[in-house]
Amino acid sequence: MNKIDKRSKLVLTGAAGLVGQNLIVELKAQGHTNLVAIDKHEYNLGILHQLHPDVQVIHADLAEGGRWTDAFAGAACVVQLHAQITGKHTELFTRNNIDATKRVLDAIDQHNVPYLVHISSSVVVSVADDDYTNTKKSQERLVVESGIPHCVLRPTLMFGWFDPKHLGWLSRFMAKTPVFPIPGDGRYMRQPLYERDFCRCIVRCIETQPEGHIYDVVGDTRIDYVDIIKTIKQAKGLRTLIVHIPYGLFHFLLRLYAMFSGKPPFTADQLKALTAGDEFHGIDTQKVFGFCQTPFADAIKESYCDPRYSSIVLRR
Numbered sequence: 001m002n003k004i005d006k007r008s009k010l011v012l013t014g015a016a017g018l019v020g021q022n023l024i025v026e027l028k029a030q031g032h033t034n035l036v037a038i039d040k041h042e043y044n045l046g047i048l049h050q051l052h053p054d055v056q057v058i059h060a061d062l063a064e065g066g067r068w069t070d071a072f073a074g075a076a077c078v079v080q081l082h083a084q085i086t087g088k089h090t091e092l093f094t095r096n097n098i099d100a101t102k103r104v105l106d107a108i109d110q111h112n113v114p115y116l117v118h119i120s121s122s123v124v125v126s127v128a129d130d131d132y133t134n135t136k137k138s139q140e141r142l143v144v145e146s147g148i149p150h151c152v153l154r155p156t157l158m159f160g161w162f163d164p165k166h167l168g169w170l171s172r173f174m175a176k177t178p179v180f181p182i183p184g185d186g187r188y189m190r191q192p193l194y195e196r197d198f199c200r201c202i203v204r205c206i207e208t209q210p211e212g213h214i215y216d217v218v219g220d221t222r223i224d225y226v227d228i229i230k231t232i233k234q235a236k237g238l239r240t241l242i243v244h245i246p247y248g249l250f251h252f253l254l255r256l257y258a259m260f261s262g263k264p265p266f267t268a269d270q271l272k273a274l275t276a277g278d279e280f281h282g283i284d285t286q287k288v289f290g291f292c293q294t295p296f297a298d299a300i301k302e303s304y305c306d307p308r309y310s311s312i313v314l315r316r
């Protein structure tokens with residue numbers, strides 16, 4: 001295993017997203033000082049720059065060629081975080097998960113960057129069949145077949161600071177509405193992964209550079225969707241009424257909402273994935289990376305009640 005100095009240059013693609021924002025907090029907390037953040041989302045990149053003026057930020061679309069590739073010169077490691085997660089059109093997923101990745105891999109090869117940490121997703125081993133799943137499978141395959149020394153991390157559904165979607169959106173929605181709808185009985189088992197715990201895994205991979213390893217990183221708490229909602233409600237001290245809606249009606253309402261929203265916070269495809277019945281089996285983070293995961297209730301409280309970053313929300 002190679003090891004890198006904490007002053008070594010690290011390049012993060014898709015750095016202004018959920019994982020990237022949390023990863024920069026964690027990297028700096030662990031003493032890393034030479035960080036380059038690349039992202040095409042101007043508003044989110046602005047948040048990153050405001051929070052971390054010491055980090056070099058580059059506003060660039062990775063699916064297009066440009067001077068952003070120069071930033072890879074002299075890098076000890078690239079962390080590939082960029083991903084299209086939601087969207088209405090296949091072309092968006094192809095452009096941002098496949099085309100952009102090809103350009104990043106070319107830049108790594110051109111500048112002889114010795115190591116890549118690729119952030120994949122648990123969906124690549126799930127039963128889901130949608131644009132996100134299929135393009136993430138292709139993206140991971142590109143990395144594995146690239147010949148670049150690398151490791152792959154496959155996280156499950158994540159939550160934490162800065163989250164504009166998923167549990168973050170549900171948390172904010174619950175605070176605004178007197179009634180919170182749940183599809184069916186809500187007994188859909190989830191294994192949510194706390195973002196800060198996942199970032200600790202990434203930092204360990206950056207520092208030790210295990211070659212060719214694939215890590216399935218799963219939240220070690222198995223909890224039903226309805227109980228996640230109740231945990232958020234309790235952590236925030238809310239009095240919101242939780243109401244169960246028949247699955248078919250819930251699905252219809254999501255499709256109807258998507259007709260009027262360019263970026264629906266929760267889609268019919270995500271509802272299907274929620275109820276697909278996947279159960280993931282991941283690594284023991286204590287044995288592999290040397291730390292125990294944060295208890296779920298504590299992680300929820302820190303995510304949505306901690307004054308440091310809980311009020312900062314990214315745009316989608």
